[in-house]
Amino acid sequence: MTANHGSSASGPESRRRGPFGRIALFLRQVLDELRKVVTPTGDELLKMTGVVLAFVAVMIMLVMGLDWVFGTLAGLLFGAGPA
Template structure:
């Protein structure tokens, strides 16, 4: 015999029911629900392998070095420009 689709609750009804039950919980029940959801999310986390970790670290370090060089270059150029515009050329200390 075929299942009757009308007998099954839709996803919207189930979601609304869960929201209603969550709204009726006390403060400790909400904290417990939150901690339960945190644990469930942490179970989904995939830790990288050692090789992936070194690869990711290398990429981040290379990006930081490139950005430091870029910002240092801009700082030097703008410093020279400000020295010429507002002073007597580049300042030497």
């Protein structure tokens, strides 16, 4: 039993491909995958953009809060430096 390591061609045919044949096969596979891509509608795009912006805003607030907490703790532990 032989293992197929992700190659779409099997047997001696895959060994006969030269470098340009392998590049052509790769480009053909890329184009086949690009044909499967579905473009979102305007409404879907707007909703997804809103979700991303909301997530980014929440993460910014979380990091700002943690920065304030750790800054305050550091100030309490080590004392406030000269102003």
